[in-house]
Amino acid sequence: MTLPSEESPSEELLPGTRRALLHRLAVGQAEGRTPSLVGAVVRGGRLVWADGRSMIDGHSPDADVQYRIGSITKTFVAVQVMRLRDEGVLDLADPLDRHLPGTAAGPGAGAGALTIAQLLGHTSGLASEPPGPWWERTPGTLRPLLDDVLHEPAVRHPAGRRFHYSNPGFALLGALVSRLRGQPWGDALHEEVLAPLGLTRTTLSPQAPHAGGFGVHPWADVMVPEPLEDTGVMAPAGQLWSTAADLSRWAAFLAQGDKAVLSADTLAEMRQPASGPDEADGWTTSYGLGLQLRRQDGRLLYGHLGSMPGFLAAVLVSQRDDVAAVVLANVTAGPAVALIAADLIRIVAEHEPRIPDPWRPLPAVDPALLALTGLWHWGPSPHLLHLRADRGLELIPQSQTGRGARFRAEADGTWTGLDGYYAGETLRVVRAPDGAVSHLDIGTFVFSRTPYDPDADIPGGLDPGGWRTY
Known part of the structure:
Protein backbone atom coordinates (compact mmCIF):
# COMPACT_ATOMS: atom_id res chain seq x y z
CA MET A 1 0.00 0.00 0.00
CA ASP A 357 1.75 15.00 29.22
CA PRO A 358 3.94 14.96 32.34
CA TRP A 359 3.07 17.37 35.10
CA ARG A 360 5.47 20.26 35.27
CA PRO A 361 5.51 23.23 37.63
CA LEU A 362 4.92 26.71 36.28
CA PRO A 363 8.15 28.36 35.13
CA ALA A 364 7.35 31.43 37.25
CA VAL A 365 4.56 32.59 39.52
CA ASP A 366 3.23 35.98 40.57
CA PRO A 367 2.78 35.98 44.38
CA ALA A 368 -0.34 38.12 44.01
CA LEU A 369 -1.91 35.51 41.75
CA LEU A 370 -0.83 32.67 44.03
CA ALA A 371 -2.59 34.45 46.89
CA LEU A 372 -5.87 34.29 44.93
CA THR A 373 -5.90 30.51 44.78
CA GLY A 374 -7.82 28.28 47.13
CA LEU A 375 -11.30 28.32 48.61
CA TRP A 376 -13.94 30.85 47.55
CA HIS A 377 -17.70 30.87 48.11
CA TRP A 378 -20.60 32.00 45.98
CA GLY A 379 -23.09 32.44 48.78
CA PRO A 380 -22.86 29.15 50.68
CA SER A 381 -21.46 27.18 47.68
CA PRO A 382 -17.71 26.40 47.94
CA HIS A 383 -15.39 26.66 44.91
CA LEU A 384 -11.66 26.14 44.47
CA LEU A 385 -9.67 28.59 42.35
CA HIS A 386 -6.62 27.11 40.61
CA LEU A 387 -3.78 28.98 38.91
CA ARG A 388 -2.94 27.56 35.49
CA ALA A 389 -0.38 28.34 32.79
CA ASP A 390 -0.20 31.80 31.20
CA ARG A 391 -1.83 33.38 34.27
CA GLY A 392 -5.06 31.53 33.53
CA LEU A 393 -7.51 30.62 36.29
CA GLU A 394 -9.89 27.72 36.75
CA LEU A 395 -12.87 27.78 39.10
CA ILE A 396 -13.94 24.31 40.23
CA PRO A 397 -17.18 23.85 42.23
CA GLN A 398 -16.99 21.63 45.28
CA SER A 399 -20.71 20.86 45.38
CA GLN A 400 -23.27 19.62 42.88
CA THR A 401 -24.86 23.05 42.48
CA GLY A 402 -21.80 25.16 41.63
CA ARG A 403 -20.71 26.54 38.27
CA GLY A 404 -17.16 26.04 37.12
CA ALA A 405 -15.21 27.62 34.29
CA ARG A 406 -11.76 28.29 32.90
CA PHE A 407 -10.64 31.91 32.52
CA ARG A 408 -8.10 33.53 30.20
CA ALA A 409 -5.95 36.35 31.54
CA GLU A 410 -6.36 39.73 29.83
CA ALA A 411 -3.88 42.58 29.59
CA ASP A 412 -6.01 44.87 31.78
CA GLY A 413 -5.78 42.60 34.82
CA THR A 414 -9.13 40.89 34.35
CA TRP A 415 -9.97 37.38 33.14
CA THR A 416 -12.48 36.24 30.50
CA GLY A 417 -14.53 33.06 30.90
CA LEU A 418 -13.86 30.36 28.31
CA ASP A 419 -16.63 27.83 28.92
CA GLY A 420 -19.76 26.96 30.84
CA TYR A 421 -22.10 29.54 32.32
CA TYR A 422 -19.35 32.15 32.60
CA ALA A 423 -18.18 31.90 28.98
CA GLY A 424 -17.44 35.45 27.80
CA GLU A 425 -18.04 36.95 31.26
CA THR A 426 -15.41 39.02 33.07
CA LEU A 427 -13.75 38.00 36.33
CA ARG A 428 -12.46 40.97 38.36
CA VAL A 429 -10.53 41.08 41.60
CA VAL A 430 -12.21 43.67 43.85
CA ARG A 431 -10.01 45.26 46.47
CA ALA A 432 -10.78 47.07 49.70
CA PRO A 433 -9.59 50.68 50.24
CA ASP A 434 -6.42 49.36 51.89
CA GLY A 435 -5.56 47.29 48.79
CA ALA A 436 -6.43 43.92 50.30
CA VAL A 437 -8.53 41.56 48.18
CA SER A 438 -12.17 41.87 49.15
CA HIS A 439 -13.85 39.44 46.76
CA LEU A 440 -14.08 38.20 43.18
CA ASP A 441 -16.73 39.55 40.84
CA ILE A 442 -17.76 37.37 37.88
CA GLY A 443 -20.41 39.20 35.88
CA THR A 444 -21.82 40.62 39.18
CA PHE A 445 -21.67 37.27 41.00
CA VAL A 446 -19.72 37.76 44.24
CA PHE A 447 -17.25 35.13 45.45
CA SER A 448 -15.94 35.66 49.00
CA ARG A 449 -13.43 33.80 51.13
CA THR A 450 -16.10 32.74 53.64
CA PRO A 451 -19.80 32.05 52.97
CA TYR A 452 -21.59 35.39 52.71
CA ASP A 453 -18.57 37.27 54.07
CA PRO A 454 -19.99 40.31 55.87
CA ASP A 455 -16.98 42.37 54.76
CA ALA A 456 -17.60 41.66 51.05
CA ASP A 457 -19.89 43.71 48.86
CA ILE A 458 -22.78 41.25 48.74
CA PRO A 459 -25.98 42.47 47.04
CA GLY A 460 -28.77 42.63 49.59
CA GLY A 461 -26.36 42.46 52.52
CA LEU A 462 -26.21 39.74 55.15
CA ASP A 463 -28.94 39.13 57.67
CA PRO A 464 -27.86 40.93 60.85
CA GLY A 465 -28.62 37.81 62.86
CA GLY A 466 -25.90 35.89 61.06
CA TRP A 467 -25.78 32.09 60.93
CA ARG A 468 -28.10 30.41 63.44
CA THR A 469 -30.28 27.40 64.08
CA TYR A 470 -34.06 27.35 64.19
Whole structure:
Protein backbone atom coordinates (compact mmCIF):
# COMPACT_ATOMS: atom_id res chain seq x y z
CA MET A 1 0.00 0.00 0.00
CA THR A 2 1.23 3.48 -0.85
CA LEU A 3 1.28 5.77 2.14
CA PRO A 4 1.96 9.53 2.28
CA SER A 5 5.35 9.22 3.96
CA GLU A 6 8.56 7.37 3.30
CA GLU A 7 8.23 5.25 6.43
CA SER A 8 5.07 3.30 7.14
CA PRO A 9 3.24 5.29 9.84
CA SER A 10 1.32 2.19 10.90
CA GLU A 11 4.45 1.06 12.76
CA GLU A 12 3.43 3.54 15.45
CA LEU A 13 0.37 1.45 16.38
CA LEU A 14 0.55 -1.91 18.06
CA PRO A 15 -0.17 -4.98 15.92
CA GLY A 16 -3.36 -5.73 17.86
CA THR A 17 -4.62 -2.23 17.26
CA ARG A 18 -3.91 -2.40 13.54
CA ARG A 19 -5.66 -5.78 13.34
CA ALA A 20 -8.76 -4.38 15.07
CA LEU A 21 -8.81 -1.35 12.75
CA LEU A 22 -8.53 -3.52 9.66
CA HIS A 23 -11.28 -5.81 10.94
CA ARG A 24 -13.64 -2.85 11.45
CA LEU A 25 -12.86 -1.56 7.97
CA ALA A 26 -13.43 -5.00 6.42
CA VAL A 27 -16.75 -5.41 8.21
CA GLY A 28 -17.80 -1.95 7.04
CA GLN A 29 -16.98 -2.74 3.41
CA ALA A 30 -18.70 -6.13 3.47
CA GLU A 31 -21.82 -5.18 5.41
CA GLY A 32 -22.08 -1.81 3.65
CA ARG A 33 -21.83 -3.49 0.23
CA THR A 34 -19.53 -0.80 -1.10
CA PRO A 35 -17.09 -1.29 -4.01
CA SER A 36 -14.30 0.10 -1.84
CA LEU A 37 -13.69 1.60 1.57
CA VAL A 38 -10.62 3.49 2.76
CA GLY A 39 -9.90 4.33 6.39
CA ALA A 40 -7.19 6.36 8.11
CA VAL A 41 -6.32 7.28 11.68
CA VAL A 42 -4.48 10.39 12.89
CA ARG A 43 -2.85 10.56 16.30
CA GLY A 44 -0.68 13.35 17.62
CA GLY A 45 -1.22 15.29 14.41
CA ARG A 46 0.24 12.52 12.19
CA LEU A 47 -1.19 9.79 10.00
CA VAL A 48 -0.48 6.56 11.92
CA TRP A 49 -2.63 4.04 10.05
CA ALA A 50 -4.30 3.78 6.65
CA ASP A 51 -5.77 0.84 4.79
CA GLY A 52 -8.39 -0.05 2.24
CA ARG A 53 -10.76 -2.83 1.31
CA SER A 54 -12.43 -3.43 -2.03
CA MET A 55 -14.39 -5.91 -4.09
CA ILE A 56 -11.25 -6.63 -6.13
CA ASP A 57 -8.83 -8.93 -4.36
CA GLY A 58 -5.33 -7.50 -4.16
CA HIS A 59 -6.33 -4.13 -5.58
CA SER A 60 -7.59 -2.17 -2.59
CA PRO A 61 -7.32 1.62 -2.89
CA ASP A 62 -4.68 3.40 -0.89
CA ALA A 63 -4.51 6.71 0.97
CA ASP A 64 -3.63 8.62 -2.23
CA VAL A 65 -6.78 7.69 -4.21
CA GLN A 66 -9.27 10.54 -4.55
CA TYR A 67 -12.91 10.23 -3.50
CA ARG A 68 -15.60 12.87 -3.66
CA ILE A 69 -16.08 14.23 -0.14
CA GLY A 70 -19.43 16.03 -0.49
CA SER A 71 -20.38 18.25 2.42
CA ILE A 72 -16.96 18.00 4.06
CA THR A 73 -16.39 20.82 1.53
CA LYS A 74 -18.38 23.01 3.93
CA THR A 75 -15.63 22.83 6.55
CA PHE A 76 -13.20 24.37 4.04
CA VAL A 77 -15.66 27.18 3.22
CA ALA A 78 -16.21 27.84 6.93
CA VAL A 79 -12.45 28.17 7.51
CA GLN A 80 -12.28 30.71 4.66
CA VAL A 81 -15.11 32.74 6.22
CA MET A 82 -13.51 32.65 9.67
CA ARG A 83 -10.24 33.85 8.15
CA LEU A 84 -12.11 36.88 6.82
CA ARG A 85 -13.58 37.45 10.28
CA ASP A 86 -10.18 37.20 11.98
CA GLU A 87 -8.75 39.65 9.43
CA GLY A 88 -11.46 42.16 10.34
CA VAL A 89 -13.01 42.10 6.87
CA LEU A 90 -16.39 41.05 8.25
CA ASP A 91 -18.24 40.32 11.47
CA LEU A 92 -20.24 37.15 11.93
CA ALA A 93 -23.18 39.30 13.02
CA ASP A 94 -23.12 41.18 9.71
CA PRO A 95 -26.07 40.61 7.39
CA LEU A 96 -24.98 38.84 4.23
CA ASP A 97 -26.41 41.69 2.17
CA ARG A 98 -23.79 44.08 3.57
CA HIS A 99 -21.02 42.20 1.75
CA LEU A 100 -22.96 40.34 -0.95
CA PRO A 101 -25.83 42.59 -2.00
CA GLY A 102 -28.60 41.74 -4.41
CA THR A 103 -29.17 38.07 -3.65
CA ALA A 104 -32.50 36.49 -2.81
CA ALA A 105 -31.24 36.30 0.78
CA GLY A 106 -31.06 40.08 0.99
CA PRO A 107 -33.55 42.21 2.95
CA GLY A 108 -35.21 43.46 -0.20
CA ALA A 109 -36.03 39.96 -1.41
CA GLY A 110 -38.26 38.87 1.47
CA ALA A 111 -35.70 36.63 3.17
CA GLY A 112 -34.63 39.19 5.77
CA ALA A 113 -31.15 40.28 6.78
CA LEU A 114 -29.68 36.82 7.26
CA THR A 115 -26.38 36.97 9.11
CA ILE A 116 -23.14 35.25 8.23
CA ALA A 117 -23.23 33.36 11.54
CA GLN A 118 -26.71 32.06 10.76
CA LEU A 119 -25.53 30.76 7.39
CA LEU A 120 -22.47 29.09 8.96
CA GLY A 121 -24.52 27.40 11.68
CA HIS A 122 -27.53 26.47 9.47
CA THR A 123 -29.86 28.66 11.53
CA SER A 124 -30.74 31.04 8.67
CA GLY A 125 -34.00 29.25 7.97
CA LEU A 126 -33.12 28.91 4.28
CA ALA A 127 -34.47 25.97 2.32
CA SER A 128 -32.41 22.81 2.58
CA GLU A 129 -32.05 22.37 -1.19
CA PRO A 130 -32.11 24.60 -4.30
CA PRO A 131 -35.09 24.55 -6.67
CA GLY A 132 -35.15 22.69 -9.93
CA PRO A 133 -33.75 19.23 -10.66
CA TRP A 134 -31.65 17.29 -8.16
CA TRP A 135 -28.56 19.50 -8.03
CA GLU A 136 -26.10 16.74 -7.14
CA ARG A 137 -26.96 14.70 -10.24
CA THR A 138 -27.38 17.44 -12.84
CA PRO A 139 -24.89 19.83 -14.51
CA GLY A 140 -24.21 23.08 -12.71
CA THR A 141 -24.90 24.89 -16.00
CA LEU A 142 -28.61 24.33 -15.32
CA ARG A 143 -28.20 26.74 -12.39
CA PRO A 144 -25.90 29.46 -13.76
CA LEU A 145 -26.77 32.31 -11.36
CA LEU A 146 -26.47 32.57 -7.61
CA ASP A 147 -30.16 33.39 -7.24
CA ASP A 148 -30.95 30.11 -9.01
CA VAL A 149 -30.00 28.25 -5.79
CA LEU A 150 -32.81 29.81 -3.72
CA HIS A 151 -36.52 29.03 -3.61
CA GLU A 152 -39.12 31.78 -3.59
CA PRO A 153 -39.68 32.42 -0.79
CA ALA A 154 -36.21 31.30 0.21
CA VAL A 155 -36.85 31.16 3.98
CA ARG A 156 -38.51 28.09 5.43
CA HIS A 157 -38.17 29.03 9.11
CA PRO A 158 -37.71 32.26 11.08
CA ALA A 159 -34.04 33.23 10.98
CA GLY A 160 -32.06 32.30 14.08
CA ARG A 161 -34.80 30.19 15.64
CA ARG A 162 -33.82 26.62 14.77
CA PHE A 163 -31.26 24.43 13.05
CA HIS A 164 -32.23 23.62 9.46
CA TYR A 165 -29.48 22.27 7.21
CA SER A 166 -29.14 24.39 4.07
CA ASN A 167 -26.96 23.58 1.07
CA PRO A 168 -27.89 26.89 -0.63
CA GLY A 169 -26.66 28.70 2.48
CA PHE A 170 -23.13 27.50 1.82
CA ALA A 171 -23.41 28.35 -1.87
CA LEU A 172 -24.01 31.91 -0.64
CA LEU A 173 -21.01 31.73 1.70
CA GLY A 174 -18.81 30.58 -1.17
CA ALA A 175 -20.02 33.52 -3.23
CA LEU A 176 -19.28 35.80 -0.27
CA VAL A 177 -15.69 34.55 -0.14
CA SER A 178 -15.34 35.03 -3.89
CA ARG A 179 -16.59 38.61 -3.73
CA LEU A 180 -14.42 39.65 -0.78
CA ARG A 181 -11.30 37.95 -2.16
CA GLY A 182 -11.88 39.22 -5.68
CA GLN A 183 -11.37 35.82 -7.30
CA PRO A 184 -13.25 32.55 -7.79
CA TRP A 185 -13.97 30.67 -4.59
CA GLY A 186 -11.87 27.65 -5.64
CA ASP A 187 -8.84 29.81 -6.45
CA ALA A 188 -9.04 31.52 -3.07
CA LEU A 189 -9.38 28.13 -1.38
CA HIS A 190 -6.21 26.85 -3.03
CA GLU A 191 -4.15 29.95 -2.24
CA GLU A 192 -5.13 30.50 1.37
CA VAL A 193 -5.95 26.99 2.66
CA LEU A 194 -4.97 24.04 0.47
CA ALA A 195 -1.47 25.14 -0.53
CA PRO A 196 -0.35 26.30 2.95
CA LEU A 197 -1.50 23.01 4.49
CA GLY A 198 0.06 20.86 1.75
CA LEU A 199 -3.27 19.42 0.57
CA THR A 200 -2.02 18.77 -2.93
CA ARG A 201 -4.58 16.07 -3.71
CA THR A 202 -7.67 18.08 -2.74
CA THR A 203 -9.24 19.53 -5.90
CA LEU A 204 -12.47 20.80 -7.42
CA SER A 205 -12.40 18.16 -10.16
CA PRO A 206 -11.18 14.55 -9.95
CA GLN A 207 -7.53 13.85 -10.68
CA ALA A 208 -6.12 10.37 -11.24
CA PRO A 209 -5.96 8.13 -9.41
CA HIS A 210 -9.58 8.56 -8.31
CA ALA A 211 -12.48 6.25 -7.56
CA GLY A 212 -15.61 6.04 -9.65
CA GLY A 213 -18.94 6.42 -7.90
CA PHE A 214 -21.58 3.66 -7.89
CA GLY A 215 -25.07 2.90 -6.73
CA VAL A 216 -25.67 -0.64 -5.45
CA HIS A 217 -29.07 -2.26 -5.96
CA PRO A 218 -30.88 -2.64 -2.61
CA TRP A 219 -32.05 -6.24 -3.27
CA ALA A 220 -29.33 -7.62 -5.55
CA ASP A 221 -25.54 -7.55 -5.65
CA VAL A 222 -25.32 -5.47 -8.83
CA MET A 223 -24.10 -1.90 -9.39
CA VAL A 224 -24.69 1.08 -11.65
CA PRO A 225 -22.25 3.99 -12.24
CA GLU A 226 -23.35 7.33 -10.81
CA PRO A 227 -22.90 10.65 -12.67
CA LEU A 228 -19.93 12.85 -11.67
CA GLU A 229 -21.31 16.33 -12.30
CA ASP A 230 -19.69 19.71 -11.76
CA THR A 231 -22.13 21.51 -9.46
CA GLY A 232 -21.39 25.09 -10.58
CA VAL A 233 -22.53 27.75 -8.12
CA MET A 234 -23.45 25.00 -5.64
CA ALA A 235 -19.81 23.86 -5.48
CA PRO A 236 -19.13 25.27 -1.96
CA ALA A 237 -21.83 22.91 -0.65
CA GLY A 238 -20.16 19.70 -1.82
CA GLN A 239 -17.85 19.81 -4.85
CA LEU A 240 -14.43 18.82 -3.50
CA TRP A 241 -12.46 15.63 -4.13
CA SER A 242 -9.77 14.49 -1.70
CA THR A 243 -7.81 11.54 -0.36
CA ALA A 244 -7.46 9.82 2.99
CA ALA A 245 -3.94 11.25 3.28
CA ASP A 246 -5.04 14.84 2.59
CA LEU A 247 -8.07 14.56 4.87
CA SER A 248 -5.81 13.23 7.61
CA ARG A 249 -3.80 16.44 7.32
CA TRP A 250 -7.10 18.38 7.38
CA ALA A 251 -8.19 16.55 10.54
CA ALA A 252 -4.87 17.39 12.20
CA PHE A 253 -5.41 21.03 11.27
CA LEU A 254 -8.95 21.02 12.69
CA ALA A 255 -7.50 19.69 15.95
CA GLN A 256 -4.40 21.88 16.27
CA GLY A 257 -4.78 24.88 13.98
CA ASP A 258 -2.02 26.38 11.88
CA LYS A 259 -0.87 29.99 12.17
CA ALA A 260 -0.62 30.20 8.38
CA VAL A 261 -4.33 29.43 8.01
CA LEU A 262 -6.39 29.70 11.20
CA SER A 263 -5.62 29.73 14.92
CA ALA A 264 -6.51 26.95 17.34
CA ASP A 265 -8.66 29.44 19.28
CA THR A 266 -10.81 30.20 16.24
CA LEU A 267 -11.17 26.50 15.46
CA ALA A 268 -12.28 25.94 19.06
CA GLU A 269 -14.90 28.64 18.54
CA MET A 270 -16.13 26.87 15.41
CA ARG A 271 -16.82 23.62 17.27
CA GLN A 272 -19.08 25.21 19.89
CA PRO A 273 -22.79 24.55 19.24
CA ALA A 274 -24.24 27.45 17.26
CA SER A 275 -27.78 26.64 18.33
CA GLY A 276 -29.45 24.60 21.01
CA PRO A 277 -27.79 23.41 24.23
CA ASP A 278 -24.36 24.25 25.55
CA GLU A 279 -21.57 21.70 25.33
CA ALA A 280 -22.02 20.91 29.02
CA ASP A 281 -25.58 19.65 28.44
CA GLY A 282 -26.57 16.17 27.34
CA TRP A 283 -27.09 16.64 23.61
CA THR A 284 -26.08 13.92 21.13
CA THR A 285 -25.79 15.86 17.85
CA SER A 286 -25.35 19.54 17.15
CA TYR A 287 -23.71 21.96 14.71
CA GLY A 288 -21.12 24.66 15.22
CA LEU A 289 -19.82 27.13 12.65
CA GLY A 290 -19.33 24.83 9.67
CA LEU A 291 -18.55 21.78 11.84
CA GLN A 292 -20.84 18.92 12.82
CA LEU A 293 -20.75 17.78 16.45
CA ARG A 294 -21.78 14.41 17.85
CA ARG A 295 -21.43 12.38 21.02
CA GLN A 296 -20.44 8.76 20.49
CA ASP A 297 -19.20 6.18 22.98
CA GLY A 298 -19.04 8.81 25.69
CA ARG A 299 -16.75 11.14 23.75
CA LEU A 300 -17.33 14.40 21.88
CA LEU A 301 -16.50 14.21 18.18
CA TYR A 302 -16.43 17.01 15.65
CA GLY A 303 -15.81 17.25 11.93
CA HIS A 304 -18.23 16.61 9.08
CA LEU A 305 -19.89 13.94 6.99
CA GLY A 306 -20.27 14.09 3.23
CA SER A 307 -22.33 12.46 0.51
CA MET A 308 -22.68 12.86 -3.22
CA PRO A 309 -24.08 10.41 -5.79
CA GLY A 310 -21.68 7.48 -5.65
CA PHE A 311 -19.73 8.63 -2.57
CA LEU A 312 -19.84 8.77 1.23
CA ALA A 313 -17.22 10.35 3.48
CA ALA A 314 -16.51 11.16 7.12
CA VAL A 315 -13.87 13.12 9.03
CA LEU A 316 -14.20 13.04 12.82
CA VAL A 317 -11.87 14.28 15.56
CA SER A 318 -11.76 13.45 19.27
CA GLN A 319 -9.90 16.27 20.98
CA ARG A 320 -9.83 14.43 24.28
CA ASP A 321 -8.15 11.36 22.82
CA ASP A 322 -5.95 13.26 20.34
CA VAL A 323 -7.24 10.87 17.66
CA ALA A 324 -9.04 11.51 14.37
CA ALA A 325 -10.42 9.20 11.70
CA VAL A 326 -11.18 9.43 7.98
CA VAL A 327 -13.50 7.07 6.09
CA LEU A 328 -14.15 7.21 2.32
CA ALA A 329 -16.48 5.01 0.25
CA ASN A 330 -17.49 5.05 -3.41
CA VAL A 331 -21.15 4.16 -3.04
CA THR A 332 -24.32 6.26 -2.80
CA ALA A 333 -25.72 4.46 0.25
CA GLY A 334 -24.78 1.54 2.44
CA PRO A 335 -21.84 1.82 4.85
CA ALA A 336 -22.42 3.87 8.01
CA VAL A 337 -19.28 5.97 7.54
CA ALA A 338 -19.91 8.07 10.65
CA LEU A 339 -20.14 4.99 12.87
CA ILE A 340 -17.10 3.43 11.22
CA ALA A 341 -15.05 6.59 11.78
CA ALA A 342 -16.22 6.77 15.40
CA ASP A 343 -15.29 3.11 15.86
CA LEU A 344 -11.80 3.67 14.45
CA ILE A 345 -11.31 6.43 17.03
CA ARG A 346 -12.72 4.24 19.81
CA ILE A 347 -10.47 1.29 18.90
CA VAL A 348 -7.31 3.38 19.10
CA ALA A 349 -8.44 5.12 22.29
CA GLU A 350 -9.25 1.82 23.99
CA HIS A 351 -6.28 -0.20 22.74
CA GLU A 352 -3.74 2.57 23.21
CA PRO A 353 -5.14 5.28 25.51
CA ARG A 354 -3.51 8.65 25.30
CA ILE A 355 -0.52 9.04 27.60
CA PRO A 356 -0.94 12.38 29.37
CA ASP A 357 1.75 15.00 29.22
CA PRO A 358 3.94 14.96 32.34
CA TRP A 359 3.07 17.37 35.10
CA ARG A 360 5.47 20.26 35.27
CA PRO A 361 5.51 23.23 37.63
CA LEU A 362 4.92 26.71 36.28
CA PRO A 363 8.15 28.36 35.13
CA ALA A 364 7.35 31.43 37.25
CA VAL A 365 4.56 32.59 39.52
CA ASP A 366 3.23 35.98 40.57
CA PRO A 367 2.78 35.98 44.38
CA ALA A 368 -0.34 38.12 44.01
CA LEU A 369 -1.91 35.51 41.75
CA LEU A 370 -0.83 32.67 44.03
CA ALA A 371 -2.59 34.45 46.89
CA LEU A 372 -5.87 34.29 44.93
CA THR A 373 -5.90 30.51 44.78
CA GLY A 374 -7.82 28.28 47.13
CA LEU A 375 -11.30 28.32 48.61
CA TRP A 376 -13.94 30.85 47.55
CA HIS A 377 -17.70 30.87 48.11
CA TRP A 378 -20.60 32.00 45.98
CA GLY A 379 -23.09 32.44 48.78
CA PRO A 380 -22.86 29.15 50.68
CA SER A 381 -21.46 27.18 47.68
CA PRO A 382 -17.71 26.40 47.94
CA HIS A 383 -15.39 26.66 44.91
CA LEU A 384 -11.66 26.14 44.47
CA LEU A 385 -9.67 28.59 42.35
CA HIS A 386 -6.62 27.11 40.61
CA LEU A 387 -3.78 28.98 38.91
CA ARG A 388 -2.94 27.56 35.49
CA ALA A 389 -0.38 28.34 32.79
CA ASP A 390 -0.20 31.80 31.20
CA ARG A 391 -1.83 33.38 34.27
CA GLY A 392 -5.06 31.53 33.53
CA LEU A 393 -7.51 30.62 36.29
CA GLU A 394 -9.89 27.72 36.75
CA LEU A 395 -12.87 27.78 39.10
CA ILE A 396 -13.94 24.31 40.23
CA PRO A 397 -17.18 23.85 42.23
CA GLN A 398 -16.99 21.63 45.28
CA SER A 399 -20.71 20.86 45.38
CA GLN A 400 -23.27 19.62 42.88
CA THR A 401 -24.86 23.05 42.48
CA GLY A 402 -21.80 25.16 41.63
CA ARG A 403 -20.71 26.54 38.27
CA GLY A 404 -17.16 26.04 37.12
CA ALA A 405 -15.21 27.62 34.29
CA ARG A 406 -11.76 28.29 32.90
CA PHE A 407 -10.64 31.91 32.52
CA ARG A 408 -8.10 33.53 30.20
CA ALA A 409 -5.95 36.35 31.54
CA GLU A 410 -6.36 39.73 29.83
CA ALA A 411 -3.88 42.58 29.59
CA ASP A 412 -6.01 44.87 31.78
CA GLY A 413 -5.78 42.60 34.82
CA THR A 414 -9.13 40.89 34.35
CA TRP A 415 -9.97 37.38 33.14
CA THR A 416 -12.48 36.24 30.50
CA GLY A 417 -14.53 33.06 30.90
CA LEU A 418 -13.86 30.36 28.31
CA ASP A 419 -16.63 27.83 28.92
CA GLY A 420 -19.76 26.96 30.84
CA TYR A 421 -22.10 29.54 32.32
CA TYR A 422 -19.35 32.15 32.60
CA ALA A 423 -18.18 31.90 28.98
CA GLY A 424 -17.44 35.45 27.80
CA GLU A 425 -18.04 36.95 31.26
CA THR A 426 -15.41 39.02 33.07
CA LEU A 427 -13.75 38.00 36.33
CA ARG A 428 -12.46 40.97 38.36
CA VAL A 429 -10.53 41.08 41.60
CA VAL A 430 -12.21 43.67 43.85
CA ARG A 431 -10.01 45.26 46.47
CA ALA A 432 -10.78 47.07 49.70
CA PRO A 433 -9.59 50.68 50.24
CA ASP A 434 -6.42 49.36 51.89
CA GLY A 435 -5.56 47.29 48.79
CA ALA A 436 -6.43 43.92 50.30
CA VAL A 437 -8.53 41.56 48.18
CA SER A 438 -12.17 41.87 49.15
CA HIS A 439 -13.85 39.44 46.76
CA LEU A 440 -14.08 38.20 43.18
CA ASP A 441 -16.73 39.55 40.84
CA ILE A 442 -17.76 37.37 37.88
CA GLY A 443 -20.41 39.20 35.88
CA THR A 444 -21.82 40.62 39.18
CA PHE A 445 -21.67 37.27 41.00
CA VAL A 446 -19.72 37.76 44.24
CA PHE A 447 -17.25 35.13 45.45
CA SER A 448 -15.94 35.66 49.00
CA ARG A 449 -13.43 33.80 51.13
CA THR A 450 -16.10 32.74 53.64
CA PRO A 451 -19.80 32.05 52.97
CA TYR A 452 -21.59 35.39 52.71
CA ASP A 453 -18.57 37.27 54.07
CA PRO A 454 -19.99 40.31 55.87
CA ASP A 455 -16.98 42.37 54.76
CA ALA A 456 -17.60 41.66 51.05
CA ASP A 457 -19.89 43.71 48.86
CA ILE A 458 -22.78 41.25 48.74
CA PRO A 459 -25.98 42.47 47.04
CA GLY A 460 -28.77 42.63 49.59
CA GLY A 461 -26.36 42.46 52.52
CA LEU A 462 -26.21 39.74 55.15
CA ASP A 463 -28.94 39.13 57.67
CA PRO A 464 -27.86 40.93 60.85
CA GLY A 465 -28.62 37.81 62.86
CA GLY A 466 -25.90 35.89 61.06
CA TRP A 467 -25.78 32.09 60.93
CA ARG A 468 -28.10 30.41 63.44
CA THR A 469 -30.28 27.40 64.08
CA TYR A 470 -34.06 27.35 64.19
